Amino acid sequence: MTEANAISIQNLTKRFGHFTAVDHLSLEVPVGQVFGFLGANGSGKTTTIRMLTGSLTPSSGKAYVLGANVAKRVAEVRRRIGYMSQKFSLFEDMTVEENLRFYGGVYNLDPDEFAARREYILDMADLRGRESELTANLSVGWRQRLALGAATIHSPELLFLDEPTSGVDPLARRRFWDLLYELAKTGVTLFVTTHYMDEASHCNRLAFINSGRLVAEGTPNELRAQHNGATLEEIFTKLSTN
Amino acid sequence: MLNRILAITGKEFLHLWRDPRMLAAVLLMPVLMLLLFAYAISFDIRNVPTGIVDMDNTPTSREYAQAFDASDLFNVSYRADTISGVDAVIDEGRVSIVLVIPKGFGKDLLAGLTAEVGVYVDGSEPNSGRVSRAAALALTTQYNRELAVRWADLNGVDISAVGGLEPLMRTWYNPELKSSDYLIPGLLVVIMMIVTVQQTSVSLVRERAQGTQDQITVSATRPTELLLGKLLPWSILALTEVGIITLVSKWLFNIPLRGNLFAFALGTFIFVVCGLALGMLISSFCNTLESANMMAIVVAFLPSFLLSGFVFALEQLPEWIQWLSCALPVRFMVELTRDVFLKGAGFAEVLPEMSFMLIFAVLAITLAAHFYRRRLR
Ligand SMILES: Nc1ncnc2c1ncn2[C@@H]1O[C@H](COP(=O)(O)OP(=O)(O)OP(=O)(O)O)[C@@H](O)[C@H]1O
Ligand SMILES: [Mg+2]
Numbered sequence: 001m002t003e004a005n006a007i008s009i010q011n012l013t014k015r016f017g018h019f020t021a022v023d024h025l026s027l028e029v030p031v032g033q034v035f036g037f038l039g040a041n042g043s044g045k046t047t048t049i050r051m052l053t054g055s056l057t058p059s060s061g062k063a064y065v066l067g068a069n070v071a072k073r074v075a076e077v078r079r080r081i082g083y084m085s086q087k088f089s090l091f092e093d094m095t096v097e098e099n100l101r102f103y104g105g106v107y108n109l110d111p112d113e114f115a116a117r118r119e120y121i122l123d124m125a126d127l128r129g130r131e132s133e134l135t136a137n138l139s140v141g142w143r144q145r146l147a148l149g150a151a152t153i154h155s156p157e158l159l160f161l162d163e164p165t166s167g168v169d170p171l172a173r174r175r176f177w178d179l180l181y182e183l184a185k186t187g188v189t190l191f192v193t194t195h196y197m198d199e200a201s202h203c204n205r206l207a208f209i210n211s212g213r214l215v216a217e218g219t220p221n222e223l224r225a226q227h228n229g230a231t232l233e234e235i236f237t238k239l240s241t242n
Numbered sequence: 243m244l245n246r247i248l249a250i251t252g253k254e255f256l257h258l259w260r261d262p263r264m265l266a267a268v269l270l271m272p273v274l275m276l277l278l279f280a281y282a283i284s285f286d287i288r289n290v291p292t293g294i295v296d297m298d299n300t301p302t303s304r305e306y307a308q309a310f311d312a313s314d315l316f317n318v319s320y321r322a323d324t325i326s327g328v329d330a331v332i333d334e335g336r337v338s339i340v341l342v343i344p345k346g347f348g349k350d351l352l353a354g355l356t357a358e359v360g361v362y363v364d365g366s367e368p369n370s371g372r373v374s375r376a377a378a379l380a381l382t383t384q385y386n387r388e389l390a391v392r393w394a395d396l397n398g399v400d401i402s403a404v405g406g407l408e409p410l411m412r413t414w415y416n417p418e419l420k421s422s423d424y425l426i427p428g429l430l431v432v433i434m435m436i437v438t439v440q441q442t443s444v445s446l447v448r449e450r451a452q453g454t455q456d457q458i459t460v461s462a463t464r465p466t467e468l469l470l471g472k473l474l475p476w477s478i479l480a481l482t483e484v485g486i487i488t489l490v491s492k493w494l495f496n497i498p499l500r501g502n503l504f505a506f507a508l509g510t511f512i513f514v515v516c517g518l519a520l521g522m523l524i525s526s527f528c529n530t531l532e533s534a535n536m537m538a539i540v541v542a543f544l545p546s547f548l549l550s551g552f553v554f555a556l557e558q559l560p561e562w563i564q565w566l567s568c569a570l571p572v573r574f575m576v577e578l579t580r581d582v583f584l585k586g587a588g589f590a591e592v593l594p595e596m597s598f599m600l601i602f603a604v605l606a607i608t609l610a611a612h613f614y615r616r617r618l619r
Contacts, residue, residue, distance in 0.1 A: 050456070053460045054460070055456055055459055055460060074462075075462050075464075078460055078461065078462035079462050081460070083456075083457065083460040085453050085456050085457050085460075086453075087452065087453025087454075087456070088452070088453065089453060089454055089456075089457040090454075091253065091256075091257070091454065093256070093257055093260040093261065094253070094256055094257075094260070098253075098256060101249075102249055102250075102252070102253050103461070104249075105245055105246060105248065105249020105250075105252070106246050106249050106250065106458055106461040106463045107461050107462075108245050108246060151457075154461075
């Protein structure tokens, strides 16, 4: 494990009773990369992320995030990572402003820091003028951008995004990914799960999992070459059906 | 730490504020229940058939009796100067309250001593007994004298000390417990239970079910901070409502608050902690709002309703239910409240109830913390 890896996991395993959701998964994610984590429904993506964020205790194996052992230094890890969960992470009965303020509060930002981050996020997510709108009334694309803002309010070094663009129209997806690239340019490592292969092809590296096991890993081009020039969709289908 | 807790507490209040139905259920229901009582009580508070036994027969005592007569709460239909006939008139149902002014009443009063009057109440008649007692107290205050009203009720004031009267062998006690003296402490407990157990368990389960709990946990907010932040609003609401109901019951219903207010406050606080812990415990078992709601009704609402004298007197329930009731804090809070409100209890008298609730709170918190930790695995 070196500091050059934002994430380093060894034989990470999670069993729910007799069912193994994540099965001896080993993976390295270099700092500063956009890393795509792919797999069919129920293949164990969310479970892996939950172990990496310390929300779930692994049955066995080790996970290092930003150089720290998650099992031992969870508080430190959490201060430095951001997480946008698969479920909707905003409060619909609260306004844009109130949501940001809430996450600023739980991340313990001081007022100056919060004010600066708030400005930045409102611009980034194009939410200026909508500060007092209820989140429930925002369109899905806007909500996702707000959720991204909330998840990055404390300027994390590593961001986990669990299917951030599900249910978002193609245009809004494009805008969302533009924001992700902006973040990546500032040096933030992104760990993204998605079911959209066009999004996957924009990642620096990809990992495919099936039934909790790693089945392929590499850059999109490497993977295509390994599979005789097949498209990512074809590779996904092939890797997920056996 | 404080920052985070406040952020969460603020958010909880926002949720409440944005959900009018919830707000109404939490804030208006207690007021509504109280008003219903007020209405029920205004029925029978007039013209209570009253007897006056004036054994003193001085200008002062006659003046005092006159105050009773003038009030339209009482309809004085029996007068005597000895106690001997009282038993019979109460038995015949001619009067349901008898005011006994003992010999020496006027002299004591003029001498600046504490004069005593006896009030015999026919407790077997629902409501009027309670009303009369309250009203007698009210009149005593109205008369603006330092009077110690001695009640010949089951709780055993030594009647023989009051002007040499012999105690009457009657049920000086309402066996159906249908009186606001008994109901309002019960109401207090029911409301506290709803606000603490039901609302906290539902709010905790909702946070988890909608996925925001994950999000908050990953922000390095410790589980304790999350819990404290989420429990704080409901504690504040529960305590505020207890305060309001206490004031209203004293002011509107003349419920005597005779005991130590601090003992009551401390008891309330411990009970609220019990309720919050129960709410936590429920939320650690339930995954959906519906199941949390159901569970809260079974564990919190029903027992507090059944054991608080709202429906049955505890003593009339089968013995096994009485034993069962000892497993929940409700019964003890009801007793504590009544002891303090009606019997003038202080810390010493309610120590057993408080200790039990404290044990319950500690146990429930330990269990809830255990199950919460287990959910992470
Ligand atoms: N707490 C749990 N208890 C039992 N089984 C679980 C639990 N969490 C997840 N699982 C199971 O583990 C498997 C992997 O789930 P996971 O949510 O990680 O999949 P995923 O790859 O994120 O799927 P999706 O693309 O649908 O989000 C699924 O079969 C799921 O039912
Ligand atoms: Mg998932």
